[in-house]
Amino acid sequence: MRLVRCLIAFVAVAGFFRLFPLFHVVRLESAAGQAATVFDATQFAETFWTGKLLPSARSSSVDAAVLLPAIQADAAAARKKYSHGAVLGDTYFYFVSGSGRVTSVSDDEVSLRVTKGGHDAEVSIQTGLVFGDALRDGSGMLNPGDFPDSQNFNDISAALDHIAESRVIPALRKQAKIGATVFFAGCAEVDDESTDLKPLKVIPIQTALQ
Amino acid sequence: MKHPLNKLAAIPALALAALCLTPSVWADGKQKIAVVVSTMNNPWFVVLADTARDRAIELGYDATIFDSQNDTAKEAANFENLIAAGYSAVLFNPTDANGSIVNVRKARAAGVPIFCIDREINATDAAVAQLLSDNYAGCVKLGQYFVKTVGQTGTYVELLGLVGDNNTWNRSKGFHSVVDRYPGLKMVAQQSGEFDRAKGLEVMESMLQAHPDINAVFCGNDAMAMGAYQALLAAGKADQVKVFGFDGADDVLKLIAAGKIEATGMQFPKTMARQAAEFADEYLKGKRDFPQKVPVAVQLVTHDNVANYGDYGKK
Numbered sequence: 428m429r430l431v432r433c434l435i436a437f438v439a440v441a442g443f444f445r446l447f448p449l450f451h452v453v454r455l456e457s458a459a460g461q462a463a464t465v466f467d468a469t470q471f472a473e474t475f476w477t478g479k480l481l482p483s484a485r486s487s488s489v490d491a492a493v494l495l496p497a498i499q500a501d502a503a504a505a506r507k508k509y510s511h512g513a514v515l516g517d518t519y520f521y522f523v524s525g526s527g528r529v530t531s532v533s534d535d536e537v538s539l540r541v542t543k544g545g546h547d548a549e550v551s552i553q554t555g556l557v558f559g560d561a562l563r564d565g566s567g568m569l570n571p572g573d574f575p576d577s578q579n580f581n582d583i584s585a586a587l588d589h590i591a592e593s594r595v596i597p598a599l600r601k602q603a604k605i606g607a608t609v610f611f612a613g614c615a616e617v618d619d620e621s622t623d624l625k626p627l628k629v630i631p632i633q634t635a636l637q
Numbered sequence: 638m639k640h641p642l643n644k645l646a647a648i649p650a651l652a653l654a655a656l657c658l659t660p661s662v663w664a665d666g667k668q669k670i671a672v673v674v675s676t677m678n679n680p681w682f683v684v685l686a687d688t689a690r691d692r693a694i695e696l697g698y699d700a701t702i703f704d705s706q707n708d709t710a711k712e713a714a715n716f717e718n719l720i721a722a723g724y725s726a727v728l729f730n731p732t733d734a735n736g737s738i739v740n741v742r743k744a745r746a747a748g749v750p751i752f753c754i755d756r757e758i759n760a761t762d763a764a765v766a767q768l769l770s771d772n773y774a775g776c777v778k779l780g781q782y783f784v785k786t787v788g789q790t791g792t793y794v795e796l797l798g799l800v801g802d803n804n805t806w807n808r809s810k811g812f813h814s815v816v817d818r819y820p821g822l823k824m825v826a827q828q829s830g831e832f833d834r835a836k837g838l839e840v841m842e843s844m845l846q847a848h849p850d851i852n853a854v855f856c857g858n859d860a861m862a863m864g865a866y867q868a869l870l871a872a873g874k875a876d877q878v879k880v881f882g883f884d885g886a887d888d889v890l891k892l893i894a895a896g897k898i899e900a901t902g903m904q905f906p907k908t909m910a911r912q913a914a915e916f917a918d919e920y921l922k923g924k925r926d927f928p929q930k931v932p933v934a935v936q937l938v939t940h941d942n943v944a945n946y947g948d949y950g951k952k
Contacts, residue, residue, distance in 0.1 A: 515908055516934025517951075518774070558815050559777045572929030576734070576759045578806055581773040585814050618778070618936070 472586030484612035491525025495548035511567030520565040524612035549626040562587035565614025668725040692914035726917040766927040773811035775902035775935025780815030790821030791852035796830040798857035830861040837864025859886035
């Protein structure tokens with residue numbers, strides 16, 4: 428009788444754990460798949476760069492020949508009309524493209540003179556180390572509200588900066604000879620208008636010798 | 638015998654009475670807004686909380702500050718109390734990006750809208766809006782200035798903030814995104830000072846014993862920068878070690894002007910707090926379309942431009 432009770436109890440316990448197991452055994456590959464759901468900023472940046480930023484470099488950016496005279500005429504009005512960026516505060520960004528003649532080359536920048544319709548302005552294409560959020564925020568295509576953890580959003584900045592440094596800037600350094608005409612598209616951060624607009628400092632996402 | 642329908646007829650009357658007694662609208666006709674702040678043991682957060690409360694009062698609400706004392710349990714108790722007391726909205730400075738989510742969800746379930754200020758929660762479907770300093774960008778600027786003033790070689794230590802707070806890591810990552818590109822700059826120690834001045838002093842003292850020859854210290858907030866500076870002063874090393882903070886606290890601005898501290902990142906607590914109160918007011922008046930995250934730009938403050946800043950903002 429006692430044996431039967433034990434048997435019944437054993438079956439009941441076994442049945443319970445069959446229905447509600449304490450742990451699951453899964454294949455390593457599927458466990459790795461779960462781990463892969465962790466945000467991959469490098470992959471995101473790559474997809475954003477090739478899928479959105481580059482294709483919109485000409486179509487969604489403002490023409491430097493329009494922007495630079497607009498800034499010279501009225502920086503506040505130009506900001507209101509053409510910039511992207513923080514809702515509160517002094518920092519903002521421009522997504523800009525255009526062509527200019529190389530006037531000087533240094534370790535950290537290539538200076539271009541943009542001329543159109545009697546207007547004439549200088550733009551500085553940054554060719555040193557790239558830091559900050561200009562490439563992430565400059566186009567206005569990424570919304571911080573789409574990223575629950577801002578650390579992920581910030582990791583995108585670092586990944587985009589790396590792409591510009593490793594792919595775009597080395598090519599520009601080779602192309603940029605004084606007197607050459609260069610097409611550029613990129614993003615500029617304006618933090619202090621007294622220094623950052625004179626000239627506008629653009630981190631390149633695309634350049635080409637013309 | 639009374640008819641059962643008589644009891645049913647009493648229900649609307651009771652509901653009306655309950656509605657009249659509900660404390661979200663008080664006898665003076667004002668709705669109540671709660672300001673829940675991570676700590677009042679730091680002048681910067683006092684400014685944040687006081688400004689939020691004062692703006693809410695200006696907008697016609699009764700407003701009360703709840704101090705969570707950097708304790709998630711205390712914060713949870715604050716939320717229990719304010720929900721039970723019938724507050725209409727909460728201007729919220731969380732203690733923990735993950736740990737505070739449950740409190741926001743609880744308030745939301747009770748119909749109380751939450752507006753996060755300065756610190757975020759790791760969820761975009763709980764608070765109505767989050768007004769957040771761009772800590773990463775601010776510390777990129779600090780990192781660039783650090784390299785400019787310390788140079789491309791040297792040793793330094795870092796005082797981190799609260800390890801559960803995203804601001805801690807956004808600041809640290811922004812700073813390191815720059816400084817780590819210079820292999821001659823070596824970080825010899827990194828430890829949490831919990832955003833606290835006394836703790837910052839204590840940690841700096843022990844770091845100085847282990848690393849007496851450092852060139853600089855990067856602090857995740859100004860309270861720790863003040864503590865670190867105090868430790869350096871006591872050790873006779875205030876002229877040897879460059880101090881960098883973050884917040885834009887008035888006492889640090891004074892030391893920057895005096896050439897004792899190198900730089901800080903000016904957050905704009907008053908701007909954020911006022912905007913949060915205005916968002917809450919708009920929400921309570923019917924608006925529902927708010928951006929989930931509102932970045933607030935941070936400005937680099939150095940000896941060159943410190944005259945332009947003061948009173949937790951730009952003059």
